[in-house]
Amino acid sequence: MxxxxxxxxxxxxxxxxxxxxxxxxxxxxxxxxxxxxxxxxxxxxxxxxxxxxxxxxxxxxxxxxxxxxxxxxxxxxxxxxxxxxxxxxxxxxxxxxxxxxxxxxxxxxxxxxxxxxxxxxxFVGVAHVLRYTKFYGAVKRLIDDGAIGRLVHIDQTEDIGYWHFAHSYVRGNWARAEDSTPMLLAKSCHDLDLLTWLIDEPAVSVSSSGSLTHFTADHAPDGAPERCTDGCPAAGTCPFYAPRLYIERLRSHDTWPVTAITSDTSPQGRLSALKTGPYGRCVYRSDNTQVDHQVVTISFGSGVLATLRVGAFTASNTRTIRVLGSHGEISGRLDTGEIEVRTFLPAPGQGVHEWSRWDRDAEGRSGLPDDATWRILAGPATDPDRDESLGHRESDGHAGGDDGLMHEFVEQLRRRQAGETAKLPTHLRDAERSHRIAFAAERSRHSGQTVELTT
Ligand SMILES: NC(=O)c1ccc[n+]([C@@H]2O[C@H](COP(=O)([O-])OP(=O)(O)OC[C@H]3O[C@@H](n4cnc5c(N)ncnc54)[C@H](O)[C@@H]3O)[C@@H](O)[C@H]2O)c1
Missing domain, CATH: 3.40.50.720 (NAD(P)-binding Rossmann-like Domain)
Incomplete structure (x- = not known):
C-alpha cells in the first residue's frame, strides 16, 4: 500500500x-x-x-x-x-x-x-492522543484484565504546571474562555476521554467546582507594572517573571513554548517579543478569565466514580492516576512512565518487580507476574537531557501519543483505501462523550448543582 x-x-x-x-x-x-x-x-x-x-x-x-x-x-x-x-x-x-x-x-x-x-x-478521528501512549494503554489493559478486581474509582490529576498555565491560560491563546473554550474542555477533554474510555460505560451525572483564584489584580505585587519588562520590583521573587521563564531558563530551547512567543528565538528576539507581545504581560494584569483550579466528579451507572483535578499550582507538568478496585489499586505517573499495581491479597513470590513487556503471550494472557505487588515501567515520557523543572512535556509528543495517533489514523485510512475494514479508536462517539461531560461540568460549576446526563 x-x-x-x-x-x-x-x-x-x-x-x-x-x-x-x-x-x-x-x-x-x-x-x-x-x-x-x-x-x-x-x-x-x-x-x-x-x-x-x-x-x-x-x-x-x-x-x-x-x-x-x-x-x-x-x-x-x-x-x-x-x-x-x-x-x-x-x-x-x-x-x-x-x-x-x-x-x-x-x-x-x-x-x-x-x-x-x-x-x-x-471517517473522522479525534486527536485524543493520550489513548495512544504506552502508559494509558497499560493502565487500560490492567483494568480490563481484572488485575485489581472490580473497578470502583478512578482519580486522575492533570498537573498543568505553573509556567505552562501562565503561558497558555493567563497570557496566551487560551487566556479568555470567551475567545477559546473553557479550560476544562481545552486542556482536560483528554482526561475526560481517558476516564470514559477506561471506565467504558455511560456517565450519569457530573458536578464540578473551580474558580480563578490567583491570577487577578488583587494578587499583583506592590508596584508591579503592566509588563515584566517595565522594571518590575518583584522580578526576583515572582515565579512568573517572563524574562526568567522565556530567556534564562529556556535558553537552549528552540521549540514550544519559545516559538509561540516569537519566530526570532535569539535572546534579543525573545526580549523584544516580551516587551510588545502578550507573553510579557504581568500575570496579575492580563485579561485572563479562565479558572486556575478545578475539580470534577463523574458518576457512572454501576456506581463507579471518577474524579479529576486540574490546575495551575504544581511544579510538574504531568498527569497522575490512581485506579481503585475491589482487590487492589493501580497508581501511575505519566512523565516517568511508572505504574505500580498493589493487590490486597499476598501471592507467592510477593515483591516489587520491574515489568516492561506488554505483548500478550500465545494464549492471549497479558503476561503479568503473579505477585502481589508489581512495578511496571511503561517507558519514560521524558527526555533526560531536558531541564526537569521547566520542561515542555506537551510538546514531547505527548509521551508518544502524537505518533501513536498519527500512525493509527494513517494505517486505518490506508486500509480503508484498500477496501478493508477500518476502524478508528477515537471517533465521533468518543468526542461526544467527553465533550458532553465537559459542558455539563461547566454548567455545574456555574450553577452549583449536580447535572444529570441524558446521553
Ligand atoms: N491534541 C492535543 O493534545 C493538543 C495539544 C495542543 C493543542 N491542541 C489543539 O490544537 C489546536 C491548534 O493549536 P496550536 O497550538 O497548534 O495553535 P496555533 O495557533 O499554533 O495553530 C493554529 C493555526 O491555525 C491557523 N489558522 C487560523 N485561522 C485559520 C483559517 N481560517 N484557516 C486555516 N488556518 C487558520 C493559525 O494561523 C495557526 O497557525 C487547538 O485547538 C488546540 O487546542 C491539541
Missing amino acids: GAVTLSVIGAGHRGADAYGDYCLRFPDRASVVAVAEPDPVRRRQFARQHGIAAENQFTSWEELLARPRLSDGLVIATPDRLRAGPVVTGVRQGYALLVEKPFAPTEEQLDAMASAITETGA
Whole structure:
C-alpha cells in the first residue's frame, strides 16, 4: 500500500510540529500535498518543508475546501473556535478527517458537526492522543484484565504546571474562555476521554467546582507594572517573571513554548517579543478569565466514580492516576512512565518487580507476574537531557501519543483505501462523550448543582 495523501488546515504548532512532522519522518506512510494557513511565514515554511505545489497553498480553510478534494485525508488543527466550518465542509467534500481537540467549542457546534458526520458517514478521528501512549494503554489493559478486581474509582490529576498555565491560560491563546473554550474542555477533554474510555460505560451525572483564584489584580505585587519588562520590583521573587521563564531558563530551547512567543528565538528576539507581545504581560494584569483550579466528579451507572483535578499550582507538568478496585489499586505517573499495581491479597513470590513487556503471550494472557505487588515501567515520557523543572512535556509528543495517533489514523485510512475494514479508536462517539461531560461540568460549576446526563 502506498502513502496516503493529506491536506493540513492550520500549520501552527500542532499542524506543523505534530502531524506535519510525522509525515516528514514517515514519508512512506503519509505525505502532505496541500496547506491552508493565513500566517505567511508559517505557510511558506510548511510548504517548503513538504514540497507543496504553489497552487495547493491557501490562506484559509475556505479557499482550500472550495477546491475539489485534494487528498485522501484532511487534518484540522485550527484554533479552538474554528472547528465546525472546516469539519462540516470537509466531510461533505468526502475527506477522511483527523480533528484536533477540543472537537467542538460549544454544544451547538458539536450537534451540527455530529449531524454532518452521521449524514455523510464520514471517517473522522479525534486527536485524543493520550489513548495512544504506552502508559494509558497499560493502565487500560490492567483494568480490563481484572488485575485489581472490580473497578470502583478512578482519580486522575492533570498537573498543568505553573509556567505552562501562565503561558497558555493567563497570557496566551487560551487566556479568555470567551475567545477559546473553557479550560476544562481545552486542556482536560483528554482526561475526560481517558476516564470514559477506561471506565467504558455511560456517565450519569457530573458536578464540578473551580474558580480563578490567583491570577487577578488583587494578587499583583506592590508596584508591579503592566509588563515584566517595565522594571518590575518583584522580578526576583515572582515565579512568573517572563524574562526568567522565556530567556534564562529556556535558553537552549528552540521549540514550544519559545516559538509561540516569537519566530526570532535569539535572546534579543525573545526580549523584544516580551516587551510588545502578550507573553510579557504581568500575570496579575492580563485579561485572563479562565479558572486556575478545578475539580470534577463523574458518576457512572454501576456506581463507579471518577474524579479529576486540574490546575495551575504544581511544579510538574504531568498527569497522575490512581485506579481503585475491589482487590487492589493501580497508581501511575505519566512523565516517568511508572505504574505500580498493589493487590490486597499476598501471592507467592510477593515483591516489587520491574515489568516492561506488554505483548500478550500465545494464549492471549497479558503476561503479568503473579505477585502481589508489581512495578511496571511503561517507558519514560521524558527526555533526560531536558531541564526537569521547566520542561515542555506537551510538546514531547505527548509521551508518544502524537505518533501513536498519527500512525493509527494513517494505517486505518490506508486500509480503508484498500477496501478493508477500518476502524478508528477515537471517533465521533468518543468526542461526544467527553465533550458532553465537559459542558455539563461547566454548567455545574456555574450553577452549583449536580447535572444529570441524558446521553
Ligand atoms: N491534541 C492535543 O493534545 C493538543 C495539544 C495542543 C493543542 N491542541 C489543539 O490544537 C489546536 C491548534 O493549536 P496550536 O497550538 O497548534 O495553535 P496555533 O495557533 O499554533 O495553530 C493554529 C493555526 O491555525 C491557523 N489558522 C487560523 N485561522 C485559520 C483559517 N481560517 N484557516 C486555516 N488556518 C487558520 C493559525 O494561523 C495557526 O497557525 C487547538 O485547538 C488546540 O487546542 C491539541
